[in-house]
Amino acid sequence: MSGLETIKINFFIKKTKLLKNGEAPIFVRIIINKERDEYGLKQSILPKQWNESKQFVKGNSDQAEKINQLIELHRTKIQSYFNFMTMDNQPINPRILKEKMVGKKETRRTILKVFQEHNDNARKLIGIDFAPDTVQRYETCYMHTKDFIRWQYKREDIALEDLNHQFVRNYELYLKTERKCAHNTAIKYLKNFKKIVRIALANGWMKKDPFATIKFKLKPVDAVYLTKEELDTLINKDISMERLRQVRDVFVFCCFTGLAFSDVKSLKRQHITTDSNRITWIHKKRTKTDQMSTIFVIEAAKKLMAKYKNEPELIEKDAVLPVLSNQKMNAYLKEIGTICGIDKPISTHTARHTFATTVALENNMPLEVVSKTLGHSSTKMTQRYARTTEALISKNMEKIANLY
Structure with a gap:
């Protein structure tokens, strides 16, 4: 209260x-x-x-x-x-x-029942209206909400009309303290929860919006990316363990193509074509946004694809690369970072930022081209990936260094 x-x-x-x-x-x-x-x-x-x-x-x-x-x-x-x-x-x-x-209760709708109904429908629409990762986030948010109600109110569920402003604030505090979620992670869960409340309001199951006076703001985060030197070190490092080599290869392939984890995981041979000029392309809709990515496959990326071209297991699945789960990939990437002496929290998404910043923009690729490659709907989204690095500043300042 x-x-x-x-x-x-x-x-x-x-x-x-x-x-x-x-x-x-x-x-x-x-x-x-x-x-x-x-x-x-x-x-x-x-x-x-x-x-x-x-x-x-x-x-x-x-x-x-x-x-x-x-x-x-x-x-x-x-x-x-x-x-x-x-x-x-x-x-x-x-x-x-x-x-x-x-001593009697009216039969009424509860938040967890509405949440579960939404998730059940979303699961049926995977590949149509929802990406698998999106559905997974809603299911994780459902579990957090369920645990919060038990922890805060000692109940199994709460009626929709009992949700209020303080419930939302208590939930935010719970995510940040008990669940140890970072600010942006907590806000993303609350936005998932807010969608369920919006459904209830739209159906007339609630009269008041508990989010009415609440505005959430994500904190700007500097994305982690590898410099050219760090990327070269990772590419050239002699790694003896096969599982780590494979993870390194997938990561480097994403650095060369800008593919996100979910997209490289679902990359099929049918997405790869060669035009009349013998240029290899990847044409693939992004799993997250359904936006089309148009990717020019450079020679280094083609060599990585060729390396696994004859793997029986990949042929059977029509897959291009041996991609593990995101959880395992991230765990192994931490090992690889330690082996290579890279003191950064490397994850699968680091590859996408590395492509945008180090591979593309530092080599003077126009923002519009980077945006199309990444499968963004506008260059505004791409600007979040673009970082003005020292190397990029140096290249541009050299043009005017001798003018004055």
Whole structure:
């Protein structure tokens, strides 16, 4: 909870719903901030016997004392539930308190059920509307959300209408502290979660958007890439272990082509063509964005493809290179970095940044060409990869060095 919640508990009679004996039913109304709900006490009294300002029954009769004791009991219990749930940081609203008092719950949609339904549908649309990695991120986000609800609220699920601004803030704190997620990683999970909330809002299952006043901002990150010297060291290093050699070859191939891990993993021989000028090309839609990549395959990359051309296992799969899982690739790349004396956190995506910066831009390839090769929809996306390196500054400054 935010600590700003205030509660009002009002008792009143409904004169518009008089019973046959002329008595009016007594109700209790719970108001938390601007939300309200009410329920009947299953008691009634003649309107003239009700003290509206003091909210109890007039007189000293047995009936009056019985009803007044019941009113005080409900007031105390509601206040106690509110105090406990506020201190325990549980989601709270008038409906929840009403359910605790009357002892029954309405059948309603919950966040994890809606999330699971979304993920089930997304899994069916892999290769159509969703990339496999995207579906995996949603499934990981679902598990984080489930664990958070258990950790924070000691519950298995939460009703959609119980989600509020503080739930989102608590979730963000949980991801960054308990799950040890970096800021940008936490924000990406919250954006996945926000999509599920948007689905619920669009279907009318929620009235208020818990993200309404929240804006997430990713922190700019300097992408890791290899310099020309580091890339040369990695290419020429004599590596005795076959599994590391294969990982090195795949990584270097991505440095020469700009392919992301998911794209080199799904690269088939059918994606490679040779034109009338004997130039080899890769024409392949990106797994992530469905944008077409048009890649000129340089001689060094062709040699790597030729190296594995006759591998029976690859022929059977119509694959070009022996690509392991992303997790194993990243683990082995750390070993390779240590062997080569490269003090950088190398991952499969480092190859894509290395292509954009060291291989392409430092060799004066126009940004538009780099963008088309990487399969970006605009050069704005490519600019995130482009880094103004010392080598690039030096090349351009040499042009004007002797002018003045």
